[in-house]
Amino acid sequence: MRPVAARLKPIGPSPTVRLGALVNEMKRRGEDVISFSVGEPDFPTPPHIVAAAKKALDAGMTKYVAPAGIPELREAIADKMKRENGVPCEPGGIIVAPTKHAIFLAIMGLVDPGEEVLFPDPGWVSYAPMAHLAGAKPVPVTADETTGFELTANALEAAITPRTKALVINSPSNPAGSVFSKETMRGICDVVADRDLFLISDEIYEKILYEGTHLSPASFGGMFDRTVTVHGFSKTYSMTGWRLGWLAAEASLAKQLVKVQEHTITCTPGFIQMAGVAALEGPASVVRGMVDEFRARRDLMAAEFASVPGFHVLRPAGAFYFFPRYDLDLRSDELAERLLTEAKVAVTPGAAFGEAGEHHLRFSYACSREDIRKGMARVRDFVRALRK
């Protein structure tokens, strides 16, 4: 058979998706696996959101809609972006798309083949593959625990070349749960503006925040025109399976980026978008309740880590992950595999998030407190036995 496209060569299967499938397979076989590997809230989607989608389906909203999204949702999003994020975007600058696809639209629409896309290391697993798909070169920028997992202006400066076109940042972050300070964000914005780059700000965890305030770099002076801000419903409203999110940009830029959507997925389903309107316009207490529970789980898991020898944790200020460094003489994929097969606990190897993630593991606490207690006891016993 003739070979597939060269652009697929550097891309492996998504490590997080692969691990999830393995855990499901073990559970199907009846094994008592505790999973700290999924980046998915375990709460049901709030009922008023489900009801809005059902109502729209019953009303026959089952046809194509406008590629950039239905007016009701684009208006609700633009209003939210202005009010909560200080981002001066108009409904015309909003493109409704699954969050992951919104990031893909930005990279495909902003970066030419051969140009470079910078992103944090450790960082989310899909930024580099998306750069490859665009024919661009992904360039990791170290943002490890020496800077509290914040990407600094100095590290950014050092990574820029004449071919650099865009930087992707993610605060609150996956995998470390770090939240960039105002100084860090200001420093990044200054470099991005000075070096005439685009900024893609992945803010999917904006509401899963325990300390500090969320900052949208597009609200900083002079940044709006060069920033594509990406948000999503998945984590905030426990809507991972609905595939709903958005990007916000200056309207003439959004008009260009939407071409990628028009010729790939056409649009996001209209009845799903009506659920999005209900989510944004519904009670804020729903989100607060979930975040309070995540905070309690974070505190519980932090306490549990205190008795795991050789695991060094930074307390995450946002998202729902711990990213401890360990001092065992094992690669992170080896340790994760042994934890899964021998202790029946699934975690994600840190190396999946970049070179700087080696000798770390990612623990998601988007699971019950009971699972956290049980799973962490297994981790503690396993690590203690291993160190003997």
Ligand SMILES: Cc1ncc(COP(=O)(O)O)c(C=O)c1O
């Ligand atoms: C940092 C980050 N960005 C984007 C996404 C994609 O979100 P969605 O599943 O809503 O497309 C995720 C999902 O895990 C994520 O962790």
